[in-house]
Amino acid sequence: MSERITVAALALLALLAVAFAPWASFEREAGSRAALTLLPDRVVDLTGRTDPVDVPGQGAVLGLTLLGLAGLGAGAAIRGRAHRAVWIASGAVLIATTLVGLDRHAGAYEAAQRDVVRGALEEALADPGGRTDVEGLEALLARYDAQPVETSRLEALQVGVRIRTLPYGGVAPGLTAFLAILSGALAFAFGVRLHPAVDRLVRRVIDVAAVPATAILLALAAAAVVILALQPTPIGREVVVDDWRTYLAGRLDTLWYAYYTLFAGSLGTFEGFAEALKFATPLIFTGLGVGFGFKAGLFNIGAPGQMVLGGLFAMFAGVYLPGPGWFVLPASVAAAALGGGLWGALPGFLKARFGANEVINTILLNFVASSLLLFVLSSSPVFAASALRILTALGIAAGVLILAAFARPVRRLAGRSPRRSAALVAVALLGVMVIAGLPRAGDGPVTLNLPFKVEGSDPKSVPLQETARLPQLPAAFGVDPATMVGSTATTVDAAAWAALAATAVVLVLGATLGARIGLATWPRRALAAGVAAAATYGVGWALGWRAVPFEVPPSNLNAGFLIAIGAAVFMQIFLFRTKWGYELRAVGDAPKAAEYGGASIARSTVVAMAMSGAFAGLTATHYVLGGALEDYALRQSLPTNDGFDGIAVALLGGNNPVGIVLAAFLFGVLKNGGSTLSIAFADLTRDVVNMILALVVLFIAARGFLPERFSDPIQRAAWRRRRGEVDEADAALVAAASDEGTPSDGEA
Amino acid sequence: MDWLLIGAIAASAIRATTPLLFASLGGLFSERSGVVNIALEGIMVFGALGAAITAQLVERPYVAQDPNAVVWFAPWLGVLAAMAVGGFVGWIHAVVSIRYKADQIISATAINLMAIGIPAVLLTGLYDNSTTSERVQNTLPTWGVGAVQFSPLVYLAFLLVPTAWYVLFRTPFGLRLRSVGEHPEAADSVGIDVRRMRYYGVVLSGVLAGLGGAFLSIGNLNQFVAEMAGGRGYIALAALIFGKWTPFGALGATLLFGTFEAIGTLLGGGNLLPPALVQAIPFILTMLVLAGFVGRAVPPGAVGKPFEK
Structure with a gap:
C-alpha cells in the first residue's frame, strides 16, 4: 500500500511542479541569478539581461510529461499487479521525455551561444580595431564550426578580439525535470517488482534503506525551510518581481539550485568526486570508530579526542623515528592507531574497573585532548x-x-x-x-621550548620527515598536481585496472554466491580470480587498453583513503569472521547472556573502546601523514568536529562497515557541496551542512518517524506474513521470535 | 593569602557555579523522570543564543535612536526567551525519546550537534558572522550589597535548590515524577500518565538549562560566542551523578566544580601554569571524581529506558 501512496504523492508533487516550478534554467551567473524555463515555453528572467531562445518541441515535452504523470496516478489506483506494468511504461515515458527534452533545451541554447559569438567575431572582422589580427580572425571564423565555443573564445583573445563572458552559459535542469525523473524512476523501480528476483532485491533495499533515506529526506526538507528563510531569491538589479507566480518560481529555483550546488559538484565531475572522497576519508575513520563502539554496546563520543591523540602520536613518529621509509611509514600509521587506541582505552578501563559511564568520560576527554593539543602547539608555554x-x-x-x-x-x-x-x-x-x-x-x-613545535607563533608542528609521508593518490598515475599545474593529462594502463576490477568482482561473487557457482573454497576463489584477471588483461591488451589517455583530476586525495577502505574491510572481517568480533557483538547485544556464555565484559569493554579509539586515531593518516592540512605537519586547526560527524555517519550507515563507507561518502559530498554553497549564495554558508548532519542524527534516532516495521525485522516479518508475502528469511525470523519470545535488535 | 584574594576566588567560584547549577538542577528533573539528558550542553548553547539575540533585537530600535539608551526590560525578555527556547529544545528531546522511543543518548547527541550547526546558520543570517552575536548593551543588572554584587540569576539558581528539593520530595507532582523514573510500570498501574510526567521533566530541564545559558551570554558576558557552554553541560551532568541525583547533592558538587574552575582561572591568569593546561583541569578532576565515587551512586531505576506500555 505504501508504495502506491508514495508514487501517487510524488506524481502529484511533480504535477504541481509542472505548473509552478522551473523545468530548466539558463544564463546562471555569479550570485546564482538565472533565467528560468517553465513548461511549455514560459521564461522567467531573473537576471534582467538576457533574451530567451525559442526551443522547439517543448509542447510535446509538456504533453508527454503530463501523460506519464497521469499514468503514475492511474497505476496507483489500479488493483492487483497490473499497476506495475503501467508504472513501468509511464516511468519509462517520463524519464525518456525529460532527458530528451533537457537535451534539446541545452542544444538550443548552445546553438544560440555559437550564433552570438560568431556574430561578435564577424562584427569585429567588419570593423577591425587597431590590435586585431585580421588574418588570424578570418582563419578562426573558417574553423569556427569545428571546435568548441570556449576554444574559439580563447583563440579570439589571441587575435585581439575580446569576448568577456559567453552568453547562455550555465544551462541546467530544474526542479520540475528532477521531480519528473525521480517519480518516473521510482515508479519504474516499483514496477519491475513484477519479476520475483527483482522483487526480492527491491524489498531488501527498502528494508535496509527506508529509515536512513527517510531521515536524510526529512533533514533536507528541514534545511529547505532554513535555506528559504535565509536566502532571498537572487535577482538582477533591474528585475521587478510583481506577480506571485514569478515569485514562487524564483523561490523554488533558489531552493533547487542550493541543493543542486550541494550535490552536482561532487557527483557531476571527476574532480569533485575526488574532492568528496577526500572529505569522506576522515569521516570513514571516525564513523568506523563510533560504529565499532556501538556494535559492542558502547557509545564512543570521544572520537574528537582520539583524533587529537592519533595526530600527536603520528606526528611524534613521523618527526623522530629513524630508519627507511618501509619502516617509518607503517610505524607512523601504527602510532596513529596506538594514540587513538590508548585515549579510547582509558574511558573503557574506567568503565570496566569503576563503572564510570563511558559517554561522559569520552566527552570530558575530548576537552582534555583539545587543551593538550593547544598546549603542545602553543608558542613558548x-x-x-x-x-x-x-x-x-x-x-x-x-x-x-x-x-x-x-x-x-x-x-x-x-x-x-x-x-x-x-x-x-x-x-x-x-x-x-x-x-x-x-x-x-x-x-x-x-x-619550555618544545622541540617539535615550529619556530614562531604559527600553531603547528615541524614538518614530517620525507619517509613518513603518505603518497598522494594522483601520484599513483604518475602525476604530481603540485608540479604539473594546468596539465594533468597522462596515460593509464586501463587493462591492469580492468584486471583488478575483475579480481574484485570474482572475489565478491565468491563471497556472496560462492556455494551456487562452485566457488565455495578459498583456493578455488583465488584460482578463479587469477584466471579472470589474466583473461581480462589479455583482452585489454588485445583491445589496446594498455595506454589510455586520461586526465587525472588535480586532487590531493591521499593514500589515507585507501587505508580507510582497508580499515572498513578489517572491521567487517574482525566483527563477522573472528571469534573476538563475535564476543564483542555478543556483549553488545546481550551482556548478561554473553557473560553467562563465558565472555568477559570488562575485557570486551576495554578492547572495544581501544579499537574504536584506534579507528578514530587513524584519521591522522589523512590529516597528518597524508598532508591534508595544507602541509605534512600537525596543526592546531585539526578539524576535530569530524569526530562528532562520525556519530552521524555510523548511525546512518547502520554501524556496518559498508554502510559507514557509503554514509561517509554522502557526507563527503555534502561537505564538498557546502563549500561550493557559500560561494554560490551570498547568505548561505557551509554551516547549513553541519545542521543537516545534526538533523540526520535526530531523525535516525526517531527512526524517521516511520512505523516500527521499518526498523524492527521481527515486526516487519510479522507484518509481511499478515499480508501473505512471506519469504524464507522472514519466515525463519518469525519462527525464531515466536519460539523464544526474545526480541532482537537490528540484526538480520 | 589575604582576605581580598579569598573573597575574589569565592565570588568567582559562585559565578562559575551558577550555570552548572542551573543545568544540574535541570538534569535532575529530567533524570528523575527517567530520561537521560546529555543534551544539557546543547540546550545551554541554545538558551544563550536565544537570550543574546532577543535582548539585542529588543534594544536595537532604542539604541539606534540613542547609543546609550537604557532598556531595562531587554535582558529580562532575553531571559524569558532563553527559558522558552530551552524548553522548546527540551521538548524536541522529549518527543524523540519519549514518543518515538529513541535511544536517549543519541537523541541528545543530535541536539548537541545541532548546537554547533544551527547557531552558526542563524548568526550568519542575522549578523553576517558565524561565531558571535553583536554585543548586547543592556545586559542583566547586578544586585547586591556593597562589594558583593551578583547577577539576579545567581540568586535565582541558589534559591532553586531548596525549591527543587521541595517540589521533588514534598509535593504530589514530585512523587509522581520520581515514580515514573523509578518504576514506570508501577506508576502506570496506579494511573499516573508516565509519558506526560516525563514530558514535564524533560521540558523543565530544558527551561532550567536555558536559564543557565542566559546567564552565560547576558549575565556573565554581553554577547553570544560559539560553543559558549564549553562543556559545562557535561560537567553539570557529572555533578548530578556525583550529587547522587539530589538537589543539595547537586549544589555541593557544582560548588566543588565551580571552585575548581575559579582556581583554574586564577592559576592560568597568574602565569603559574600555561592557560591551555589550566583549561583541562576541571575536566580531569571531574573524571577523577566520577571514577572514584560513581560506583556508590544509584541512579533512578528506569533512567535511560523508553517506557513500553
Whole structure:
C-alpha cells in the first residue's frame, strides 16, 4: 500500500511542479541569478539581461510529461499487479521525455551561444580595431564550426578580439525535470517488482534503506525551510518581481539550485568526486570508530579526542623515528592507531574497573585532548618553576604506577580493596605534589621550548620527515598536481585496472554466491580470480587498453583513503569472521547472556573502546601523514568536529562497515557541496551542512518517524506474513521470535 | 593569602557555579523522570543564543535612536526567551525519546550537534558572522550589597535548590515524577500518565538549562560566542551523578566544580601554569571524581529506558 501512496504523492508533487516550478534554467551567473524555463515555453528572467531562445518541441515535452504523470496516478489506483506494468511504461515515458527534452533545451541554447559569438567575431572582422589580427580572425571564423565555443573564445583573445563572458552559459535542469525523473524512476523501480528476483532485491533495499533515506529526506526538507528563510531569491538589479507566480518560481529555483550546488559538484565531475572522497576519508575513520563502539554496546563520543591523540602520536613518529621509509611509514600509521587506541582505552578501563559511564568520560576527554593539543602547539608555554616540578613529579608517579600495575603481586594487593588503594595512591600523590611544589631559592618562571613545535607563533608542528609521508593518490598515475599545474593529462594502463576490477568482482561473487557457482573454497576463489584477471588483461591488451589517455583530476586525495577502505574491510572481517568480533557483538547485544556464555565484559569493554579509539586515531593518516592540512605537519586547526560527524555517519550507515563507507561518502559530498554553497549564495554558508548532519542524527534516532516495521525485522516479518508475502528469511525470523519470545535488535 | 584574594576566588567560584547549577538542577528533573539528558550542553548553547539575540533585537530600535539608551526590560525578555527556547529544545528531546522511543543518548547527541550547526546558520543570517552575536548593551543588572554584587540569576539558581528539593520530595507532582523514573510500570498501574510526567521533566530541564545559558551570554558576558557552554553541560551532568541525583547533592558538587574552575582561572591568569593546561583541569578532576565515587551512586531505576506500555 505504501508504495502506491508514495508514487501517487510524488506524481502529484511533480504535477504541481509542472505548473509552478522551473523545468530548466539558463544564463546562471555569479550570485546564482538565472533565467528560468517553465513548461511549455514560459521564461522567467531573473537576471534582467538576457533574451530567451525559442526551443522547439517543448509542447510535446509538456504533453508527454503530463501523460506519464497521469499514468503514475492511474497505476496507483489500479488493483492487483497490473499497476506495475503501467508504472513501468509511464516511468519509462517520463524519464525518456525529460532527458530528451533537457537535451534539446541545452542544444538550443548552445546553438544560440555559437550564433552570438560568431556574430561578435564577424562584427569585429567588419570593423577591425587597431590590435586585431585580421588574418588570424578570418582563419578562426573558417574553423569556427569545428571546435568548441570556449576554444574559439580563447583563440579570439589571441587575435585581439575580446569576448568577456559567453552568453547562455550555465544551462541546467530544474526542479520540475528532477521531480519528473525521480517519480518516473521510482515508479519504474516499483514496477519491475513484477519479476520475483527483482522483487526480492527491491524489498531488501527498502528494508535496509527506508529509515536512513527517510531521515536524510526529512533533514533536507528541514534545511529547505532554513535555506528559504535565509536566502532571498537572487535577482538582477533591474528585475521587478510583481506577480506571485514569478515569485514562487524564483523561490523554488533558489531552493533547487542550493541543493543542486550541494550535490552536482561532487557527483557531476571527476574532480569533485575526488574532492568528496577526500572529505569522506576522515569521516570513514571516525564513523568506523563510533560504529565499532556501538556494535559492542558502547557509545564512543570521544572520537574528537582520539583524533587529537592519533595526530600527536603520528606526528611524534613521523618527526623522530629513524630508519627507511618501509619502516617509518607503517610505524607512523601504527602510532596513529596506538594514540587513538590508548585515549579510547582509558574511558573503557574506567568503565570496566569503576563503572564510570563511558559517554561522559569520552566527552570530558575530548576537552582534555583539545587543551593538550593547544598546549603542545602553543608558542613558548610558561610555567612557574614549582608547577613544573609538580607536573614532573606527577609524570614520574604515573609512570611508576603504570609499571606497578603490570606486576601481578601489586595488582592482587591493590585489587583486594580498590577504593582504599585508590585513596592511598591519591594521598601519596598529594604528598609528593606538596613536597615538589614547595618554593625553593631561585625559582623563576620556566619557559619550555618544545622541540617539535615550529619556530614562531604559527600553531603547528615541524614538518614530517620525507619517509613518513603518505603518497598522494594522483601520484599513483604518475602525476604530481603540485608540479604539473594546468596539465594533468597522462596515460593509464586501463587493462591492469580492468584486471583488478575483475579480481574484485570474482572475489565478491565468491563471497556472496560462492556455494551456487562452485566457488565455495578459498583456493578455488583465488584460482578463479587469477584466471579472470589474466583473461581480462589479455583482452585489454588485445583491445589496446594498455595506454589510455586520461586526465587525472588535480586532487590531493591521499593514500589515507585507501587505508580507510582497508580499515572498513578489517572491521567487517574482525566483527563477522573472528571469534573476538563475535564476543564483542555478543556483549553488545546481550551482556548478561554473553557473560553467562563465558565472555568477559570488562575485557570486551576495554578492547572495544581501544579499537574504536584506534579507528578514530587513524584519521591522522589523512590529516597528518597524508598532508591534508595544507602541509605534512600537525596543526592546531585539526578539524576535530569530524569526530562528532562520525556519530552521524555510523548511525546512518547502520554501524556496518559498508554502510559507514557509503554514509561517509554522502557526507563527503555534502561537505564538498557546502563549500561550493557559500560561494554560490551570498547568505548561505557551509554551516547549513553541519545542521543537516545534526538533523540526520535526530531523525535516525526517531527512526524517521516511520512505523516500527521499518526498523524492527521481527515486526516487519510479522507484518509481511499478515499480508501473505512471506519469504524464507522472514519466515525463519518469525519462527525464531515466536519460539523464544526474545526480541532482537537490528540484526538480520 | 589575604582576605581580598579569598573573597575574589569565592565570588568567582559562585559565578562559575551558577550555570552548572542551573543545568544540574535541570538534569535532575529530567533524570528523575527517567530520561537521560546529555543534551544539557546543547540546550545551554541554545538558551544563550536565544537570550543574546532577543535582548539585542529588543534594544536595537532604542539604541539606534540613542547609543546609550537604557532598556531595562531587554535582558529580562532575553531571559524569558532563553527559558522558552530551552524548553522548546527540551521538548524536541522529549518527543524523540519519549514518543518515538529513541535511544536517549543519541537523541541528545543530535541536539548537541545541532548546537554547533544551527547557531552558526542563524548568526550568519542575522549578523553576517558565524561565531558571535553583536554585543548586547543592556545586559542583566547586578544586585547586591556593597562589594558583593551578583547577577539576579545567581540568586535565582541558589534559591532553586531548596525549591527543587521541595517540589521533588514534598509535593504530589514530585512523587509522581520520581515514580515514573523509578518504576514506570508501577506508576502506570496506579494511573499516573508516565509519558506526560516525563514530558514535564524533560521540558523543565530544558527551561532550567536555558536559564543557565542566559546567564552565560547576558549575565556573565554581553554577547553570544560559539560553543559558549564549553562543556559545562557535561560537567553539570557529572555533578548530578556525583550529587547522587539530589538537589543539595547537586549544589555541593557544582560548588566543588565551580571552585575548581575559579582556581583554574586564577592559576592560568597568574602565569603559574600555561592557560591551555589550566583549561583541562576541571575536566580531569571531574573524571577523577566520577571514577572514584560513581560506583556508590544509584541512579533512578528506569533512567535511560523508553517506557513500553
